[in-house]
Amino acid sequence: MKTNTKGWYRAHEFAQLAGVTVRTLHHYDRIGLLKPGTRTSSGYRQYTERDLARLEQIVVLKFLGLPLKEIPDLLRDESALFDALRRQRIVLSEKRRRLDRAIAAIEKAAQSLRSQHGPDWNLFTQIIKEIEMQANSDWTKEYYSEAAQAKVEARKHLWSPELQERVSKEWARLIKDVEAVIGEDPASEKAQALAARWKKLVGEFTGGDPEIQKGLNKMWSDRANWPQEPQQNFQMKPEVQTFIMKAMDCKGAAR
Amino acid sequence: MKTNTKGWYRAHEFAQLAGVTVRTLHHYDRIGLLKPGTRTSSGYRQYTERDLARLEQIVVLKFLGLPLKEIPDLLRDESALFDALRRQRIVLSEKRRRLDRAIAAIEKAAQSLRSQHGPDWNLFTQIIKEIEMQANSDWTKEYYSEAAQAKVEARKHLWSPELQERVSKEWARLIKDVEAVIGEDPASEKAQALAARWKKLVGEFTGGDPEIQKGLNKMWSDRANWPQEPQQNFQMKPEVQTFIMKAMDCKGAAR
DNA sequence: ATCCGCCCTGACGTTGCGTCAGAGTCAAGG
């Protein structure tokens, strides 16, 4: 270990070794991500070889787009790390798809604008809006934070085909059942039973993650179709949705 | 124009029409990007059909990754818009390349980790660092803001081969000349003449853009090699750089 | 009259540092 003649690094050299700035080191220190083991009597940070190893790991994970506040956990728990990497791969692919769409939009627009003599905003807007629509058909984008999106994506892959099969069938039956009693009192026992089934299914689908459920509810609150993800289409009439919402509200109020 | 029975939209409906949130409208109002023409006596925003058209344009440009604060200019000046779109395409491609690298990193790492029985941080770190290096060989990333990067990229394409040829030759000569007088007084006339030539060349290379120059200086201040962009290598000894910096400082002080 | 839904204006939170400002420290040169 040629840790320099002193046996430790000062901020500037340490930062250069890892290709970051001194400010970054201060930041990491403050948020507790990387604290130098010791300080001099005058308060100078003393970084060691071990700190360098950790910093390099941090830099790598940051490069992969992982948020700083998750990194401590990931460095402590290997399985969490692998999990995060799997999720992150999916997130990154999705980001790339979005970028591709944006690039395609620019190119298409530029093309049509060159062929015209002047700029045609209508055409321009239309072209890009079309491509935007494609993006929006990816429903998670609208209702989930990036972190939650990752979770959703991760869950998708945890889903065994059988589980998918079962849930989708149950959902179809449930929707049918609801349609049958749609005129009745949302506070009736029948309706309440349906609401309970509904809640349970949502729980299975979301894996009990409150963040994912929140997004789902948000979606239902202004759209009435289910994501057409695998092959199934859980489209339901607005009344079905309204009814269930009411029934669940009753329950909440009756609590 | 079926602008609703009232002839104008309230925040919520207007927002839904354009696929944004009310908060977004407030934001755009505050920053002056999109102000409703009128307000009711009680302060309610009244959006018109024309506002909708503008908002749609804004949404499109935002989708393409353009910063909000540039959008007003772009909507006013068509040539500026085209220019921005050209630059943005380059920026987006570059972003995509970075994403690709990150994805490749994860996949490579995952692969090698699967073949091992346990996780091997060294290997892992190494793999990703390699890929990171590729990214860093793209020098602009380290010293320019995204906006400035776009400008740099744009300039690259404006560079005629002859201009490139000329500048690179001049630069080589200049470096040689500086090496010859390196022991002398940075305030001497000779040195000052060289500093002037230096400044002029930097001006030609950067197109006079202060932001690009700033990045260049930043780079010089902690590294002493020129980007090996086209084929040329403008590597110079640290002393050369130090000397020129001093000479330029003298001039600044003598002002 | 009242209720529900929508509207308003602050104002703080987020992410990862950049960028001063003001002040102390350390090693070398005069």
Add this chain to the structure above:
DNA sequence: CCTTGACTCTGACGCAACGTCAGGGCGGAT
């Protein structure tokens, strides 16, 4: 010994584009 000059430290504000309360009005329907 004192002065530089190169580093170091700790705040604290800035940025991009809103999200998310909090606290308090408006408007139309019942």
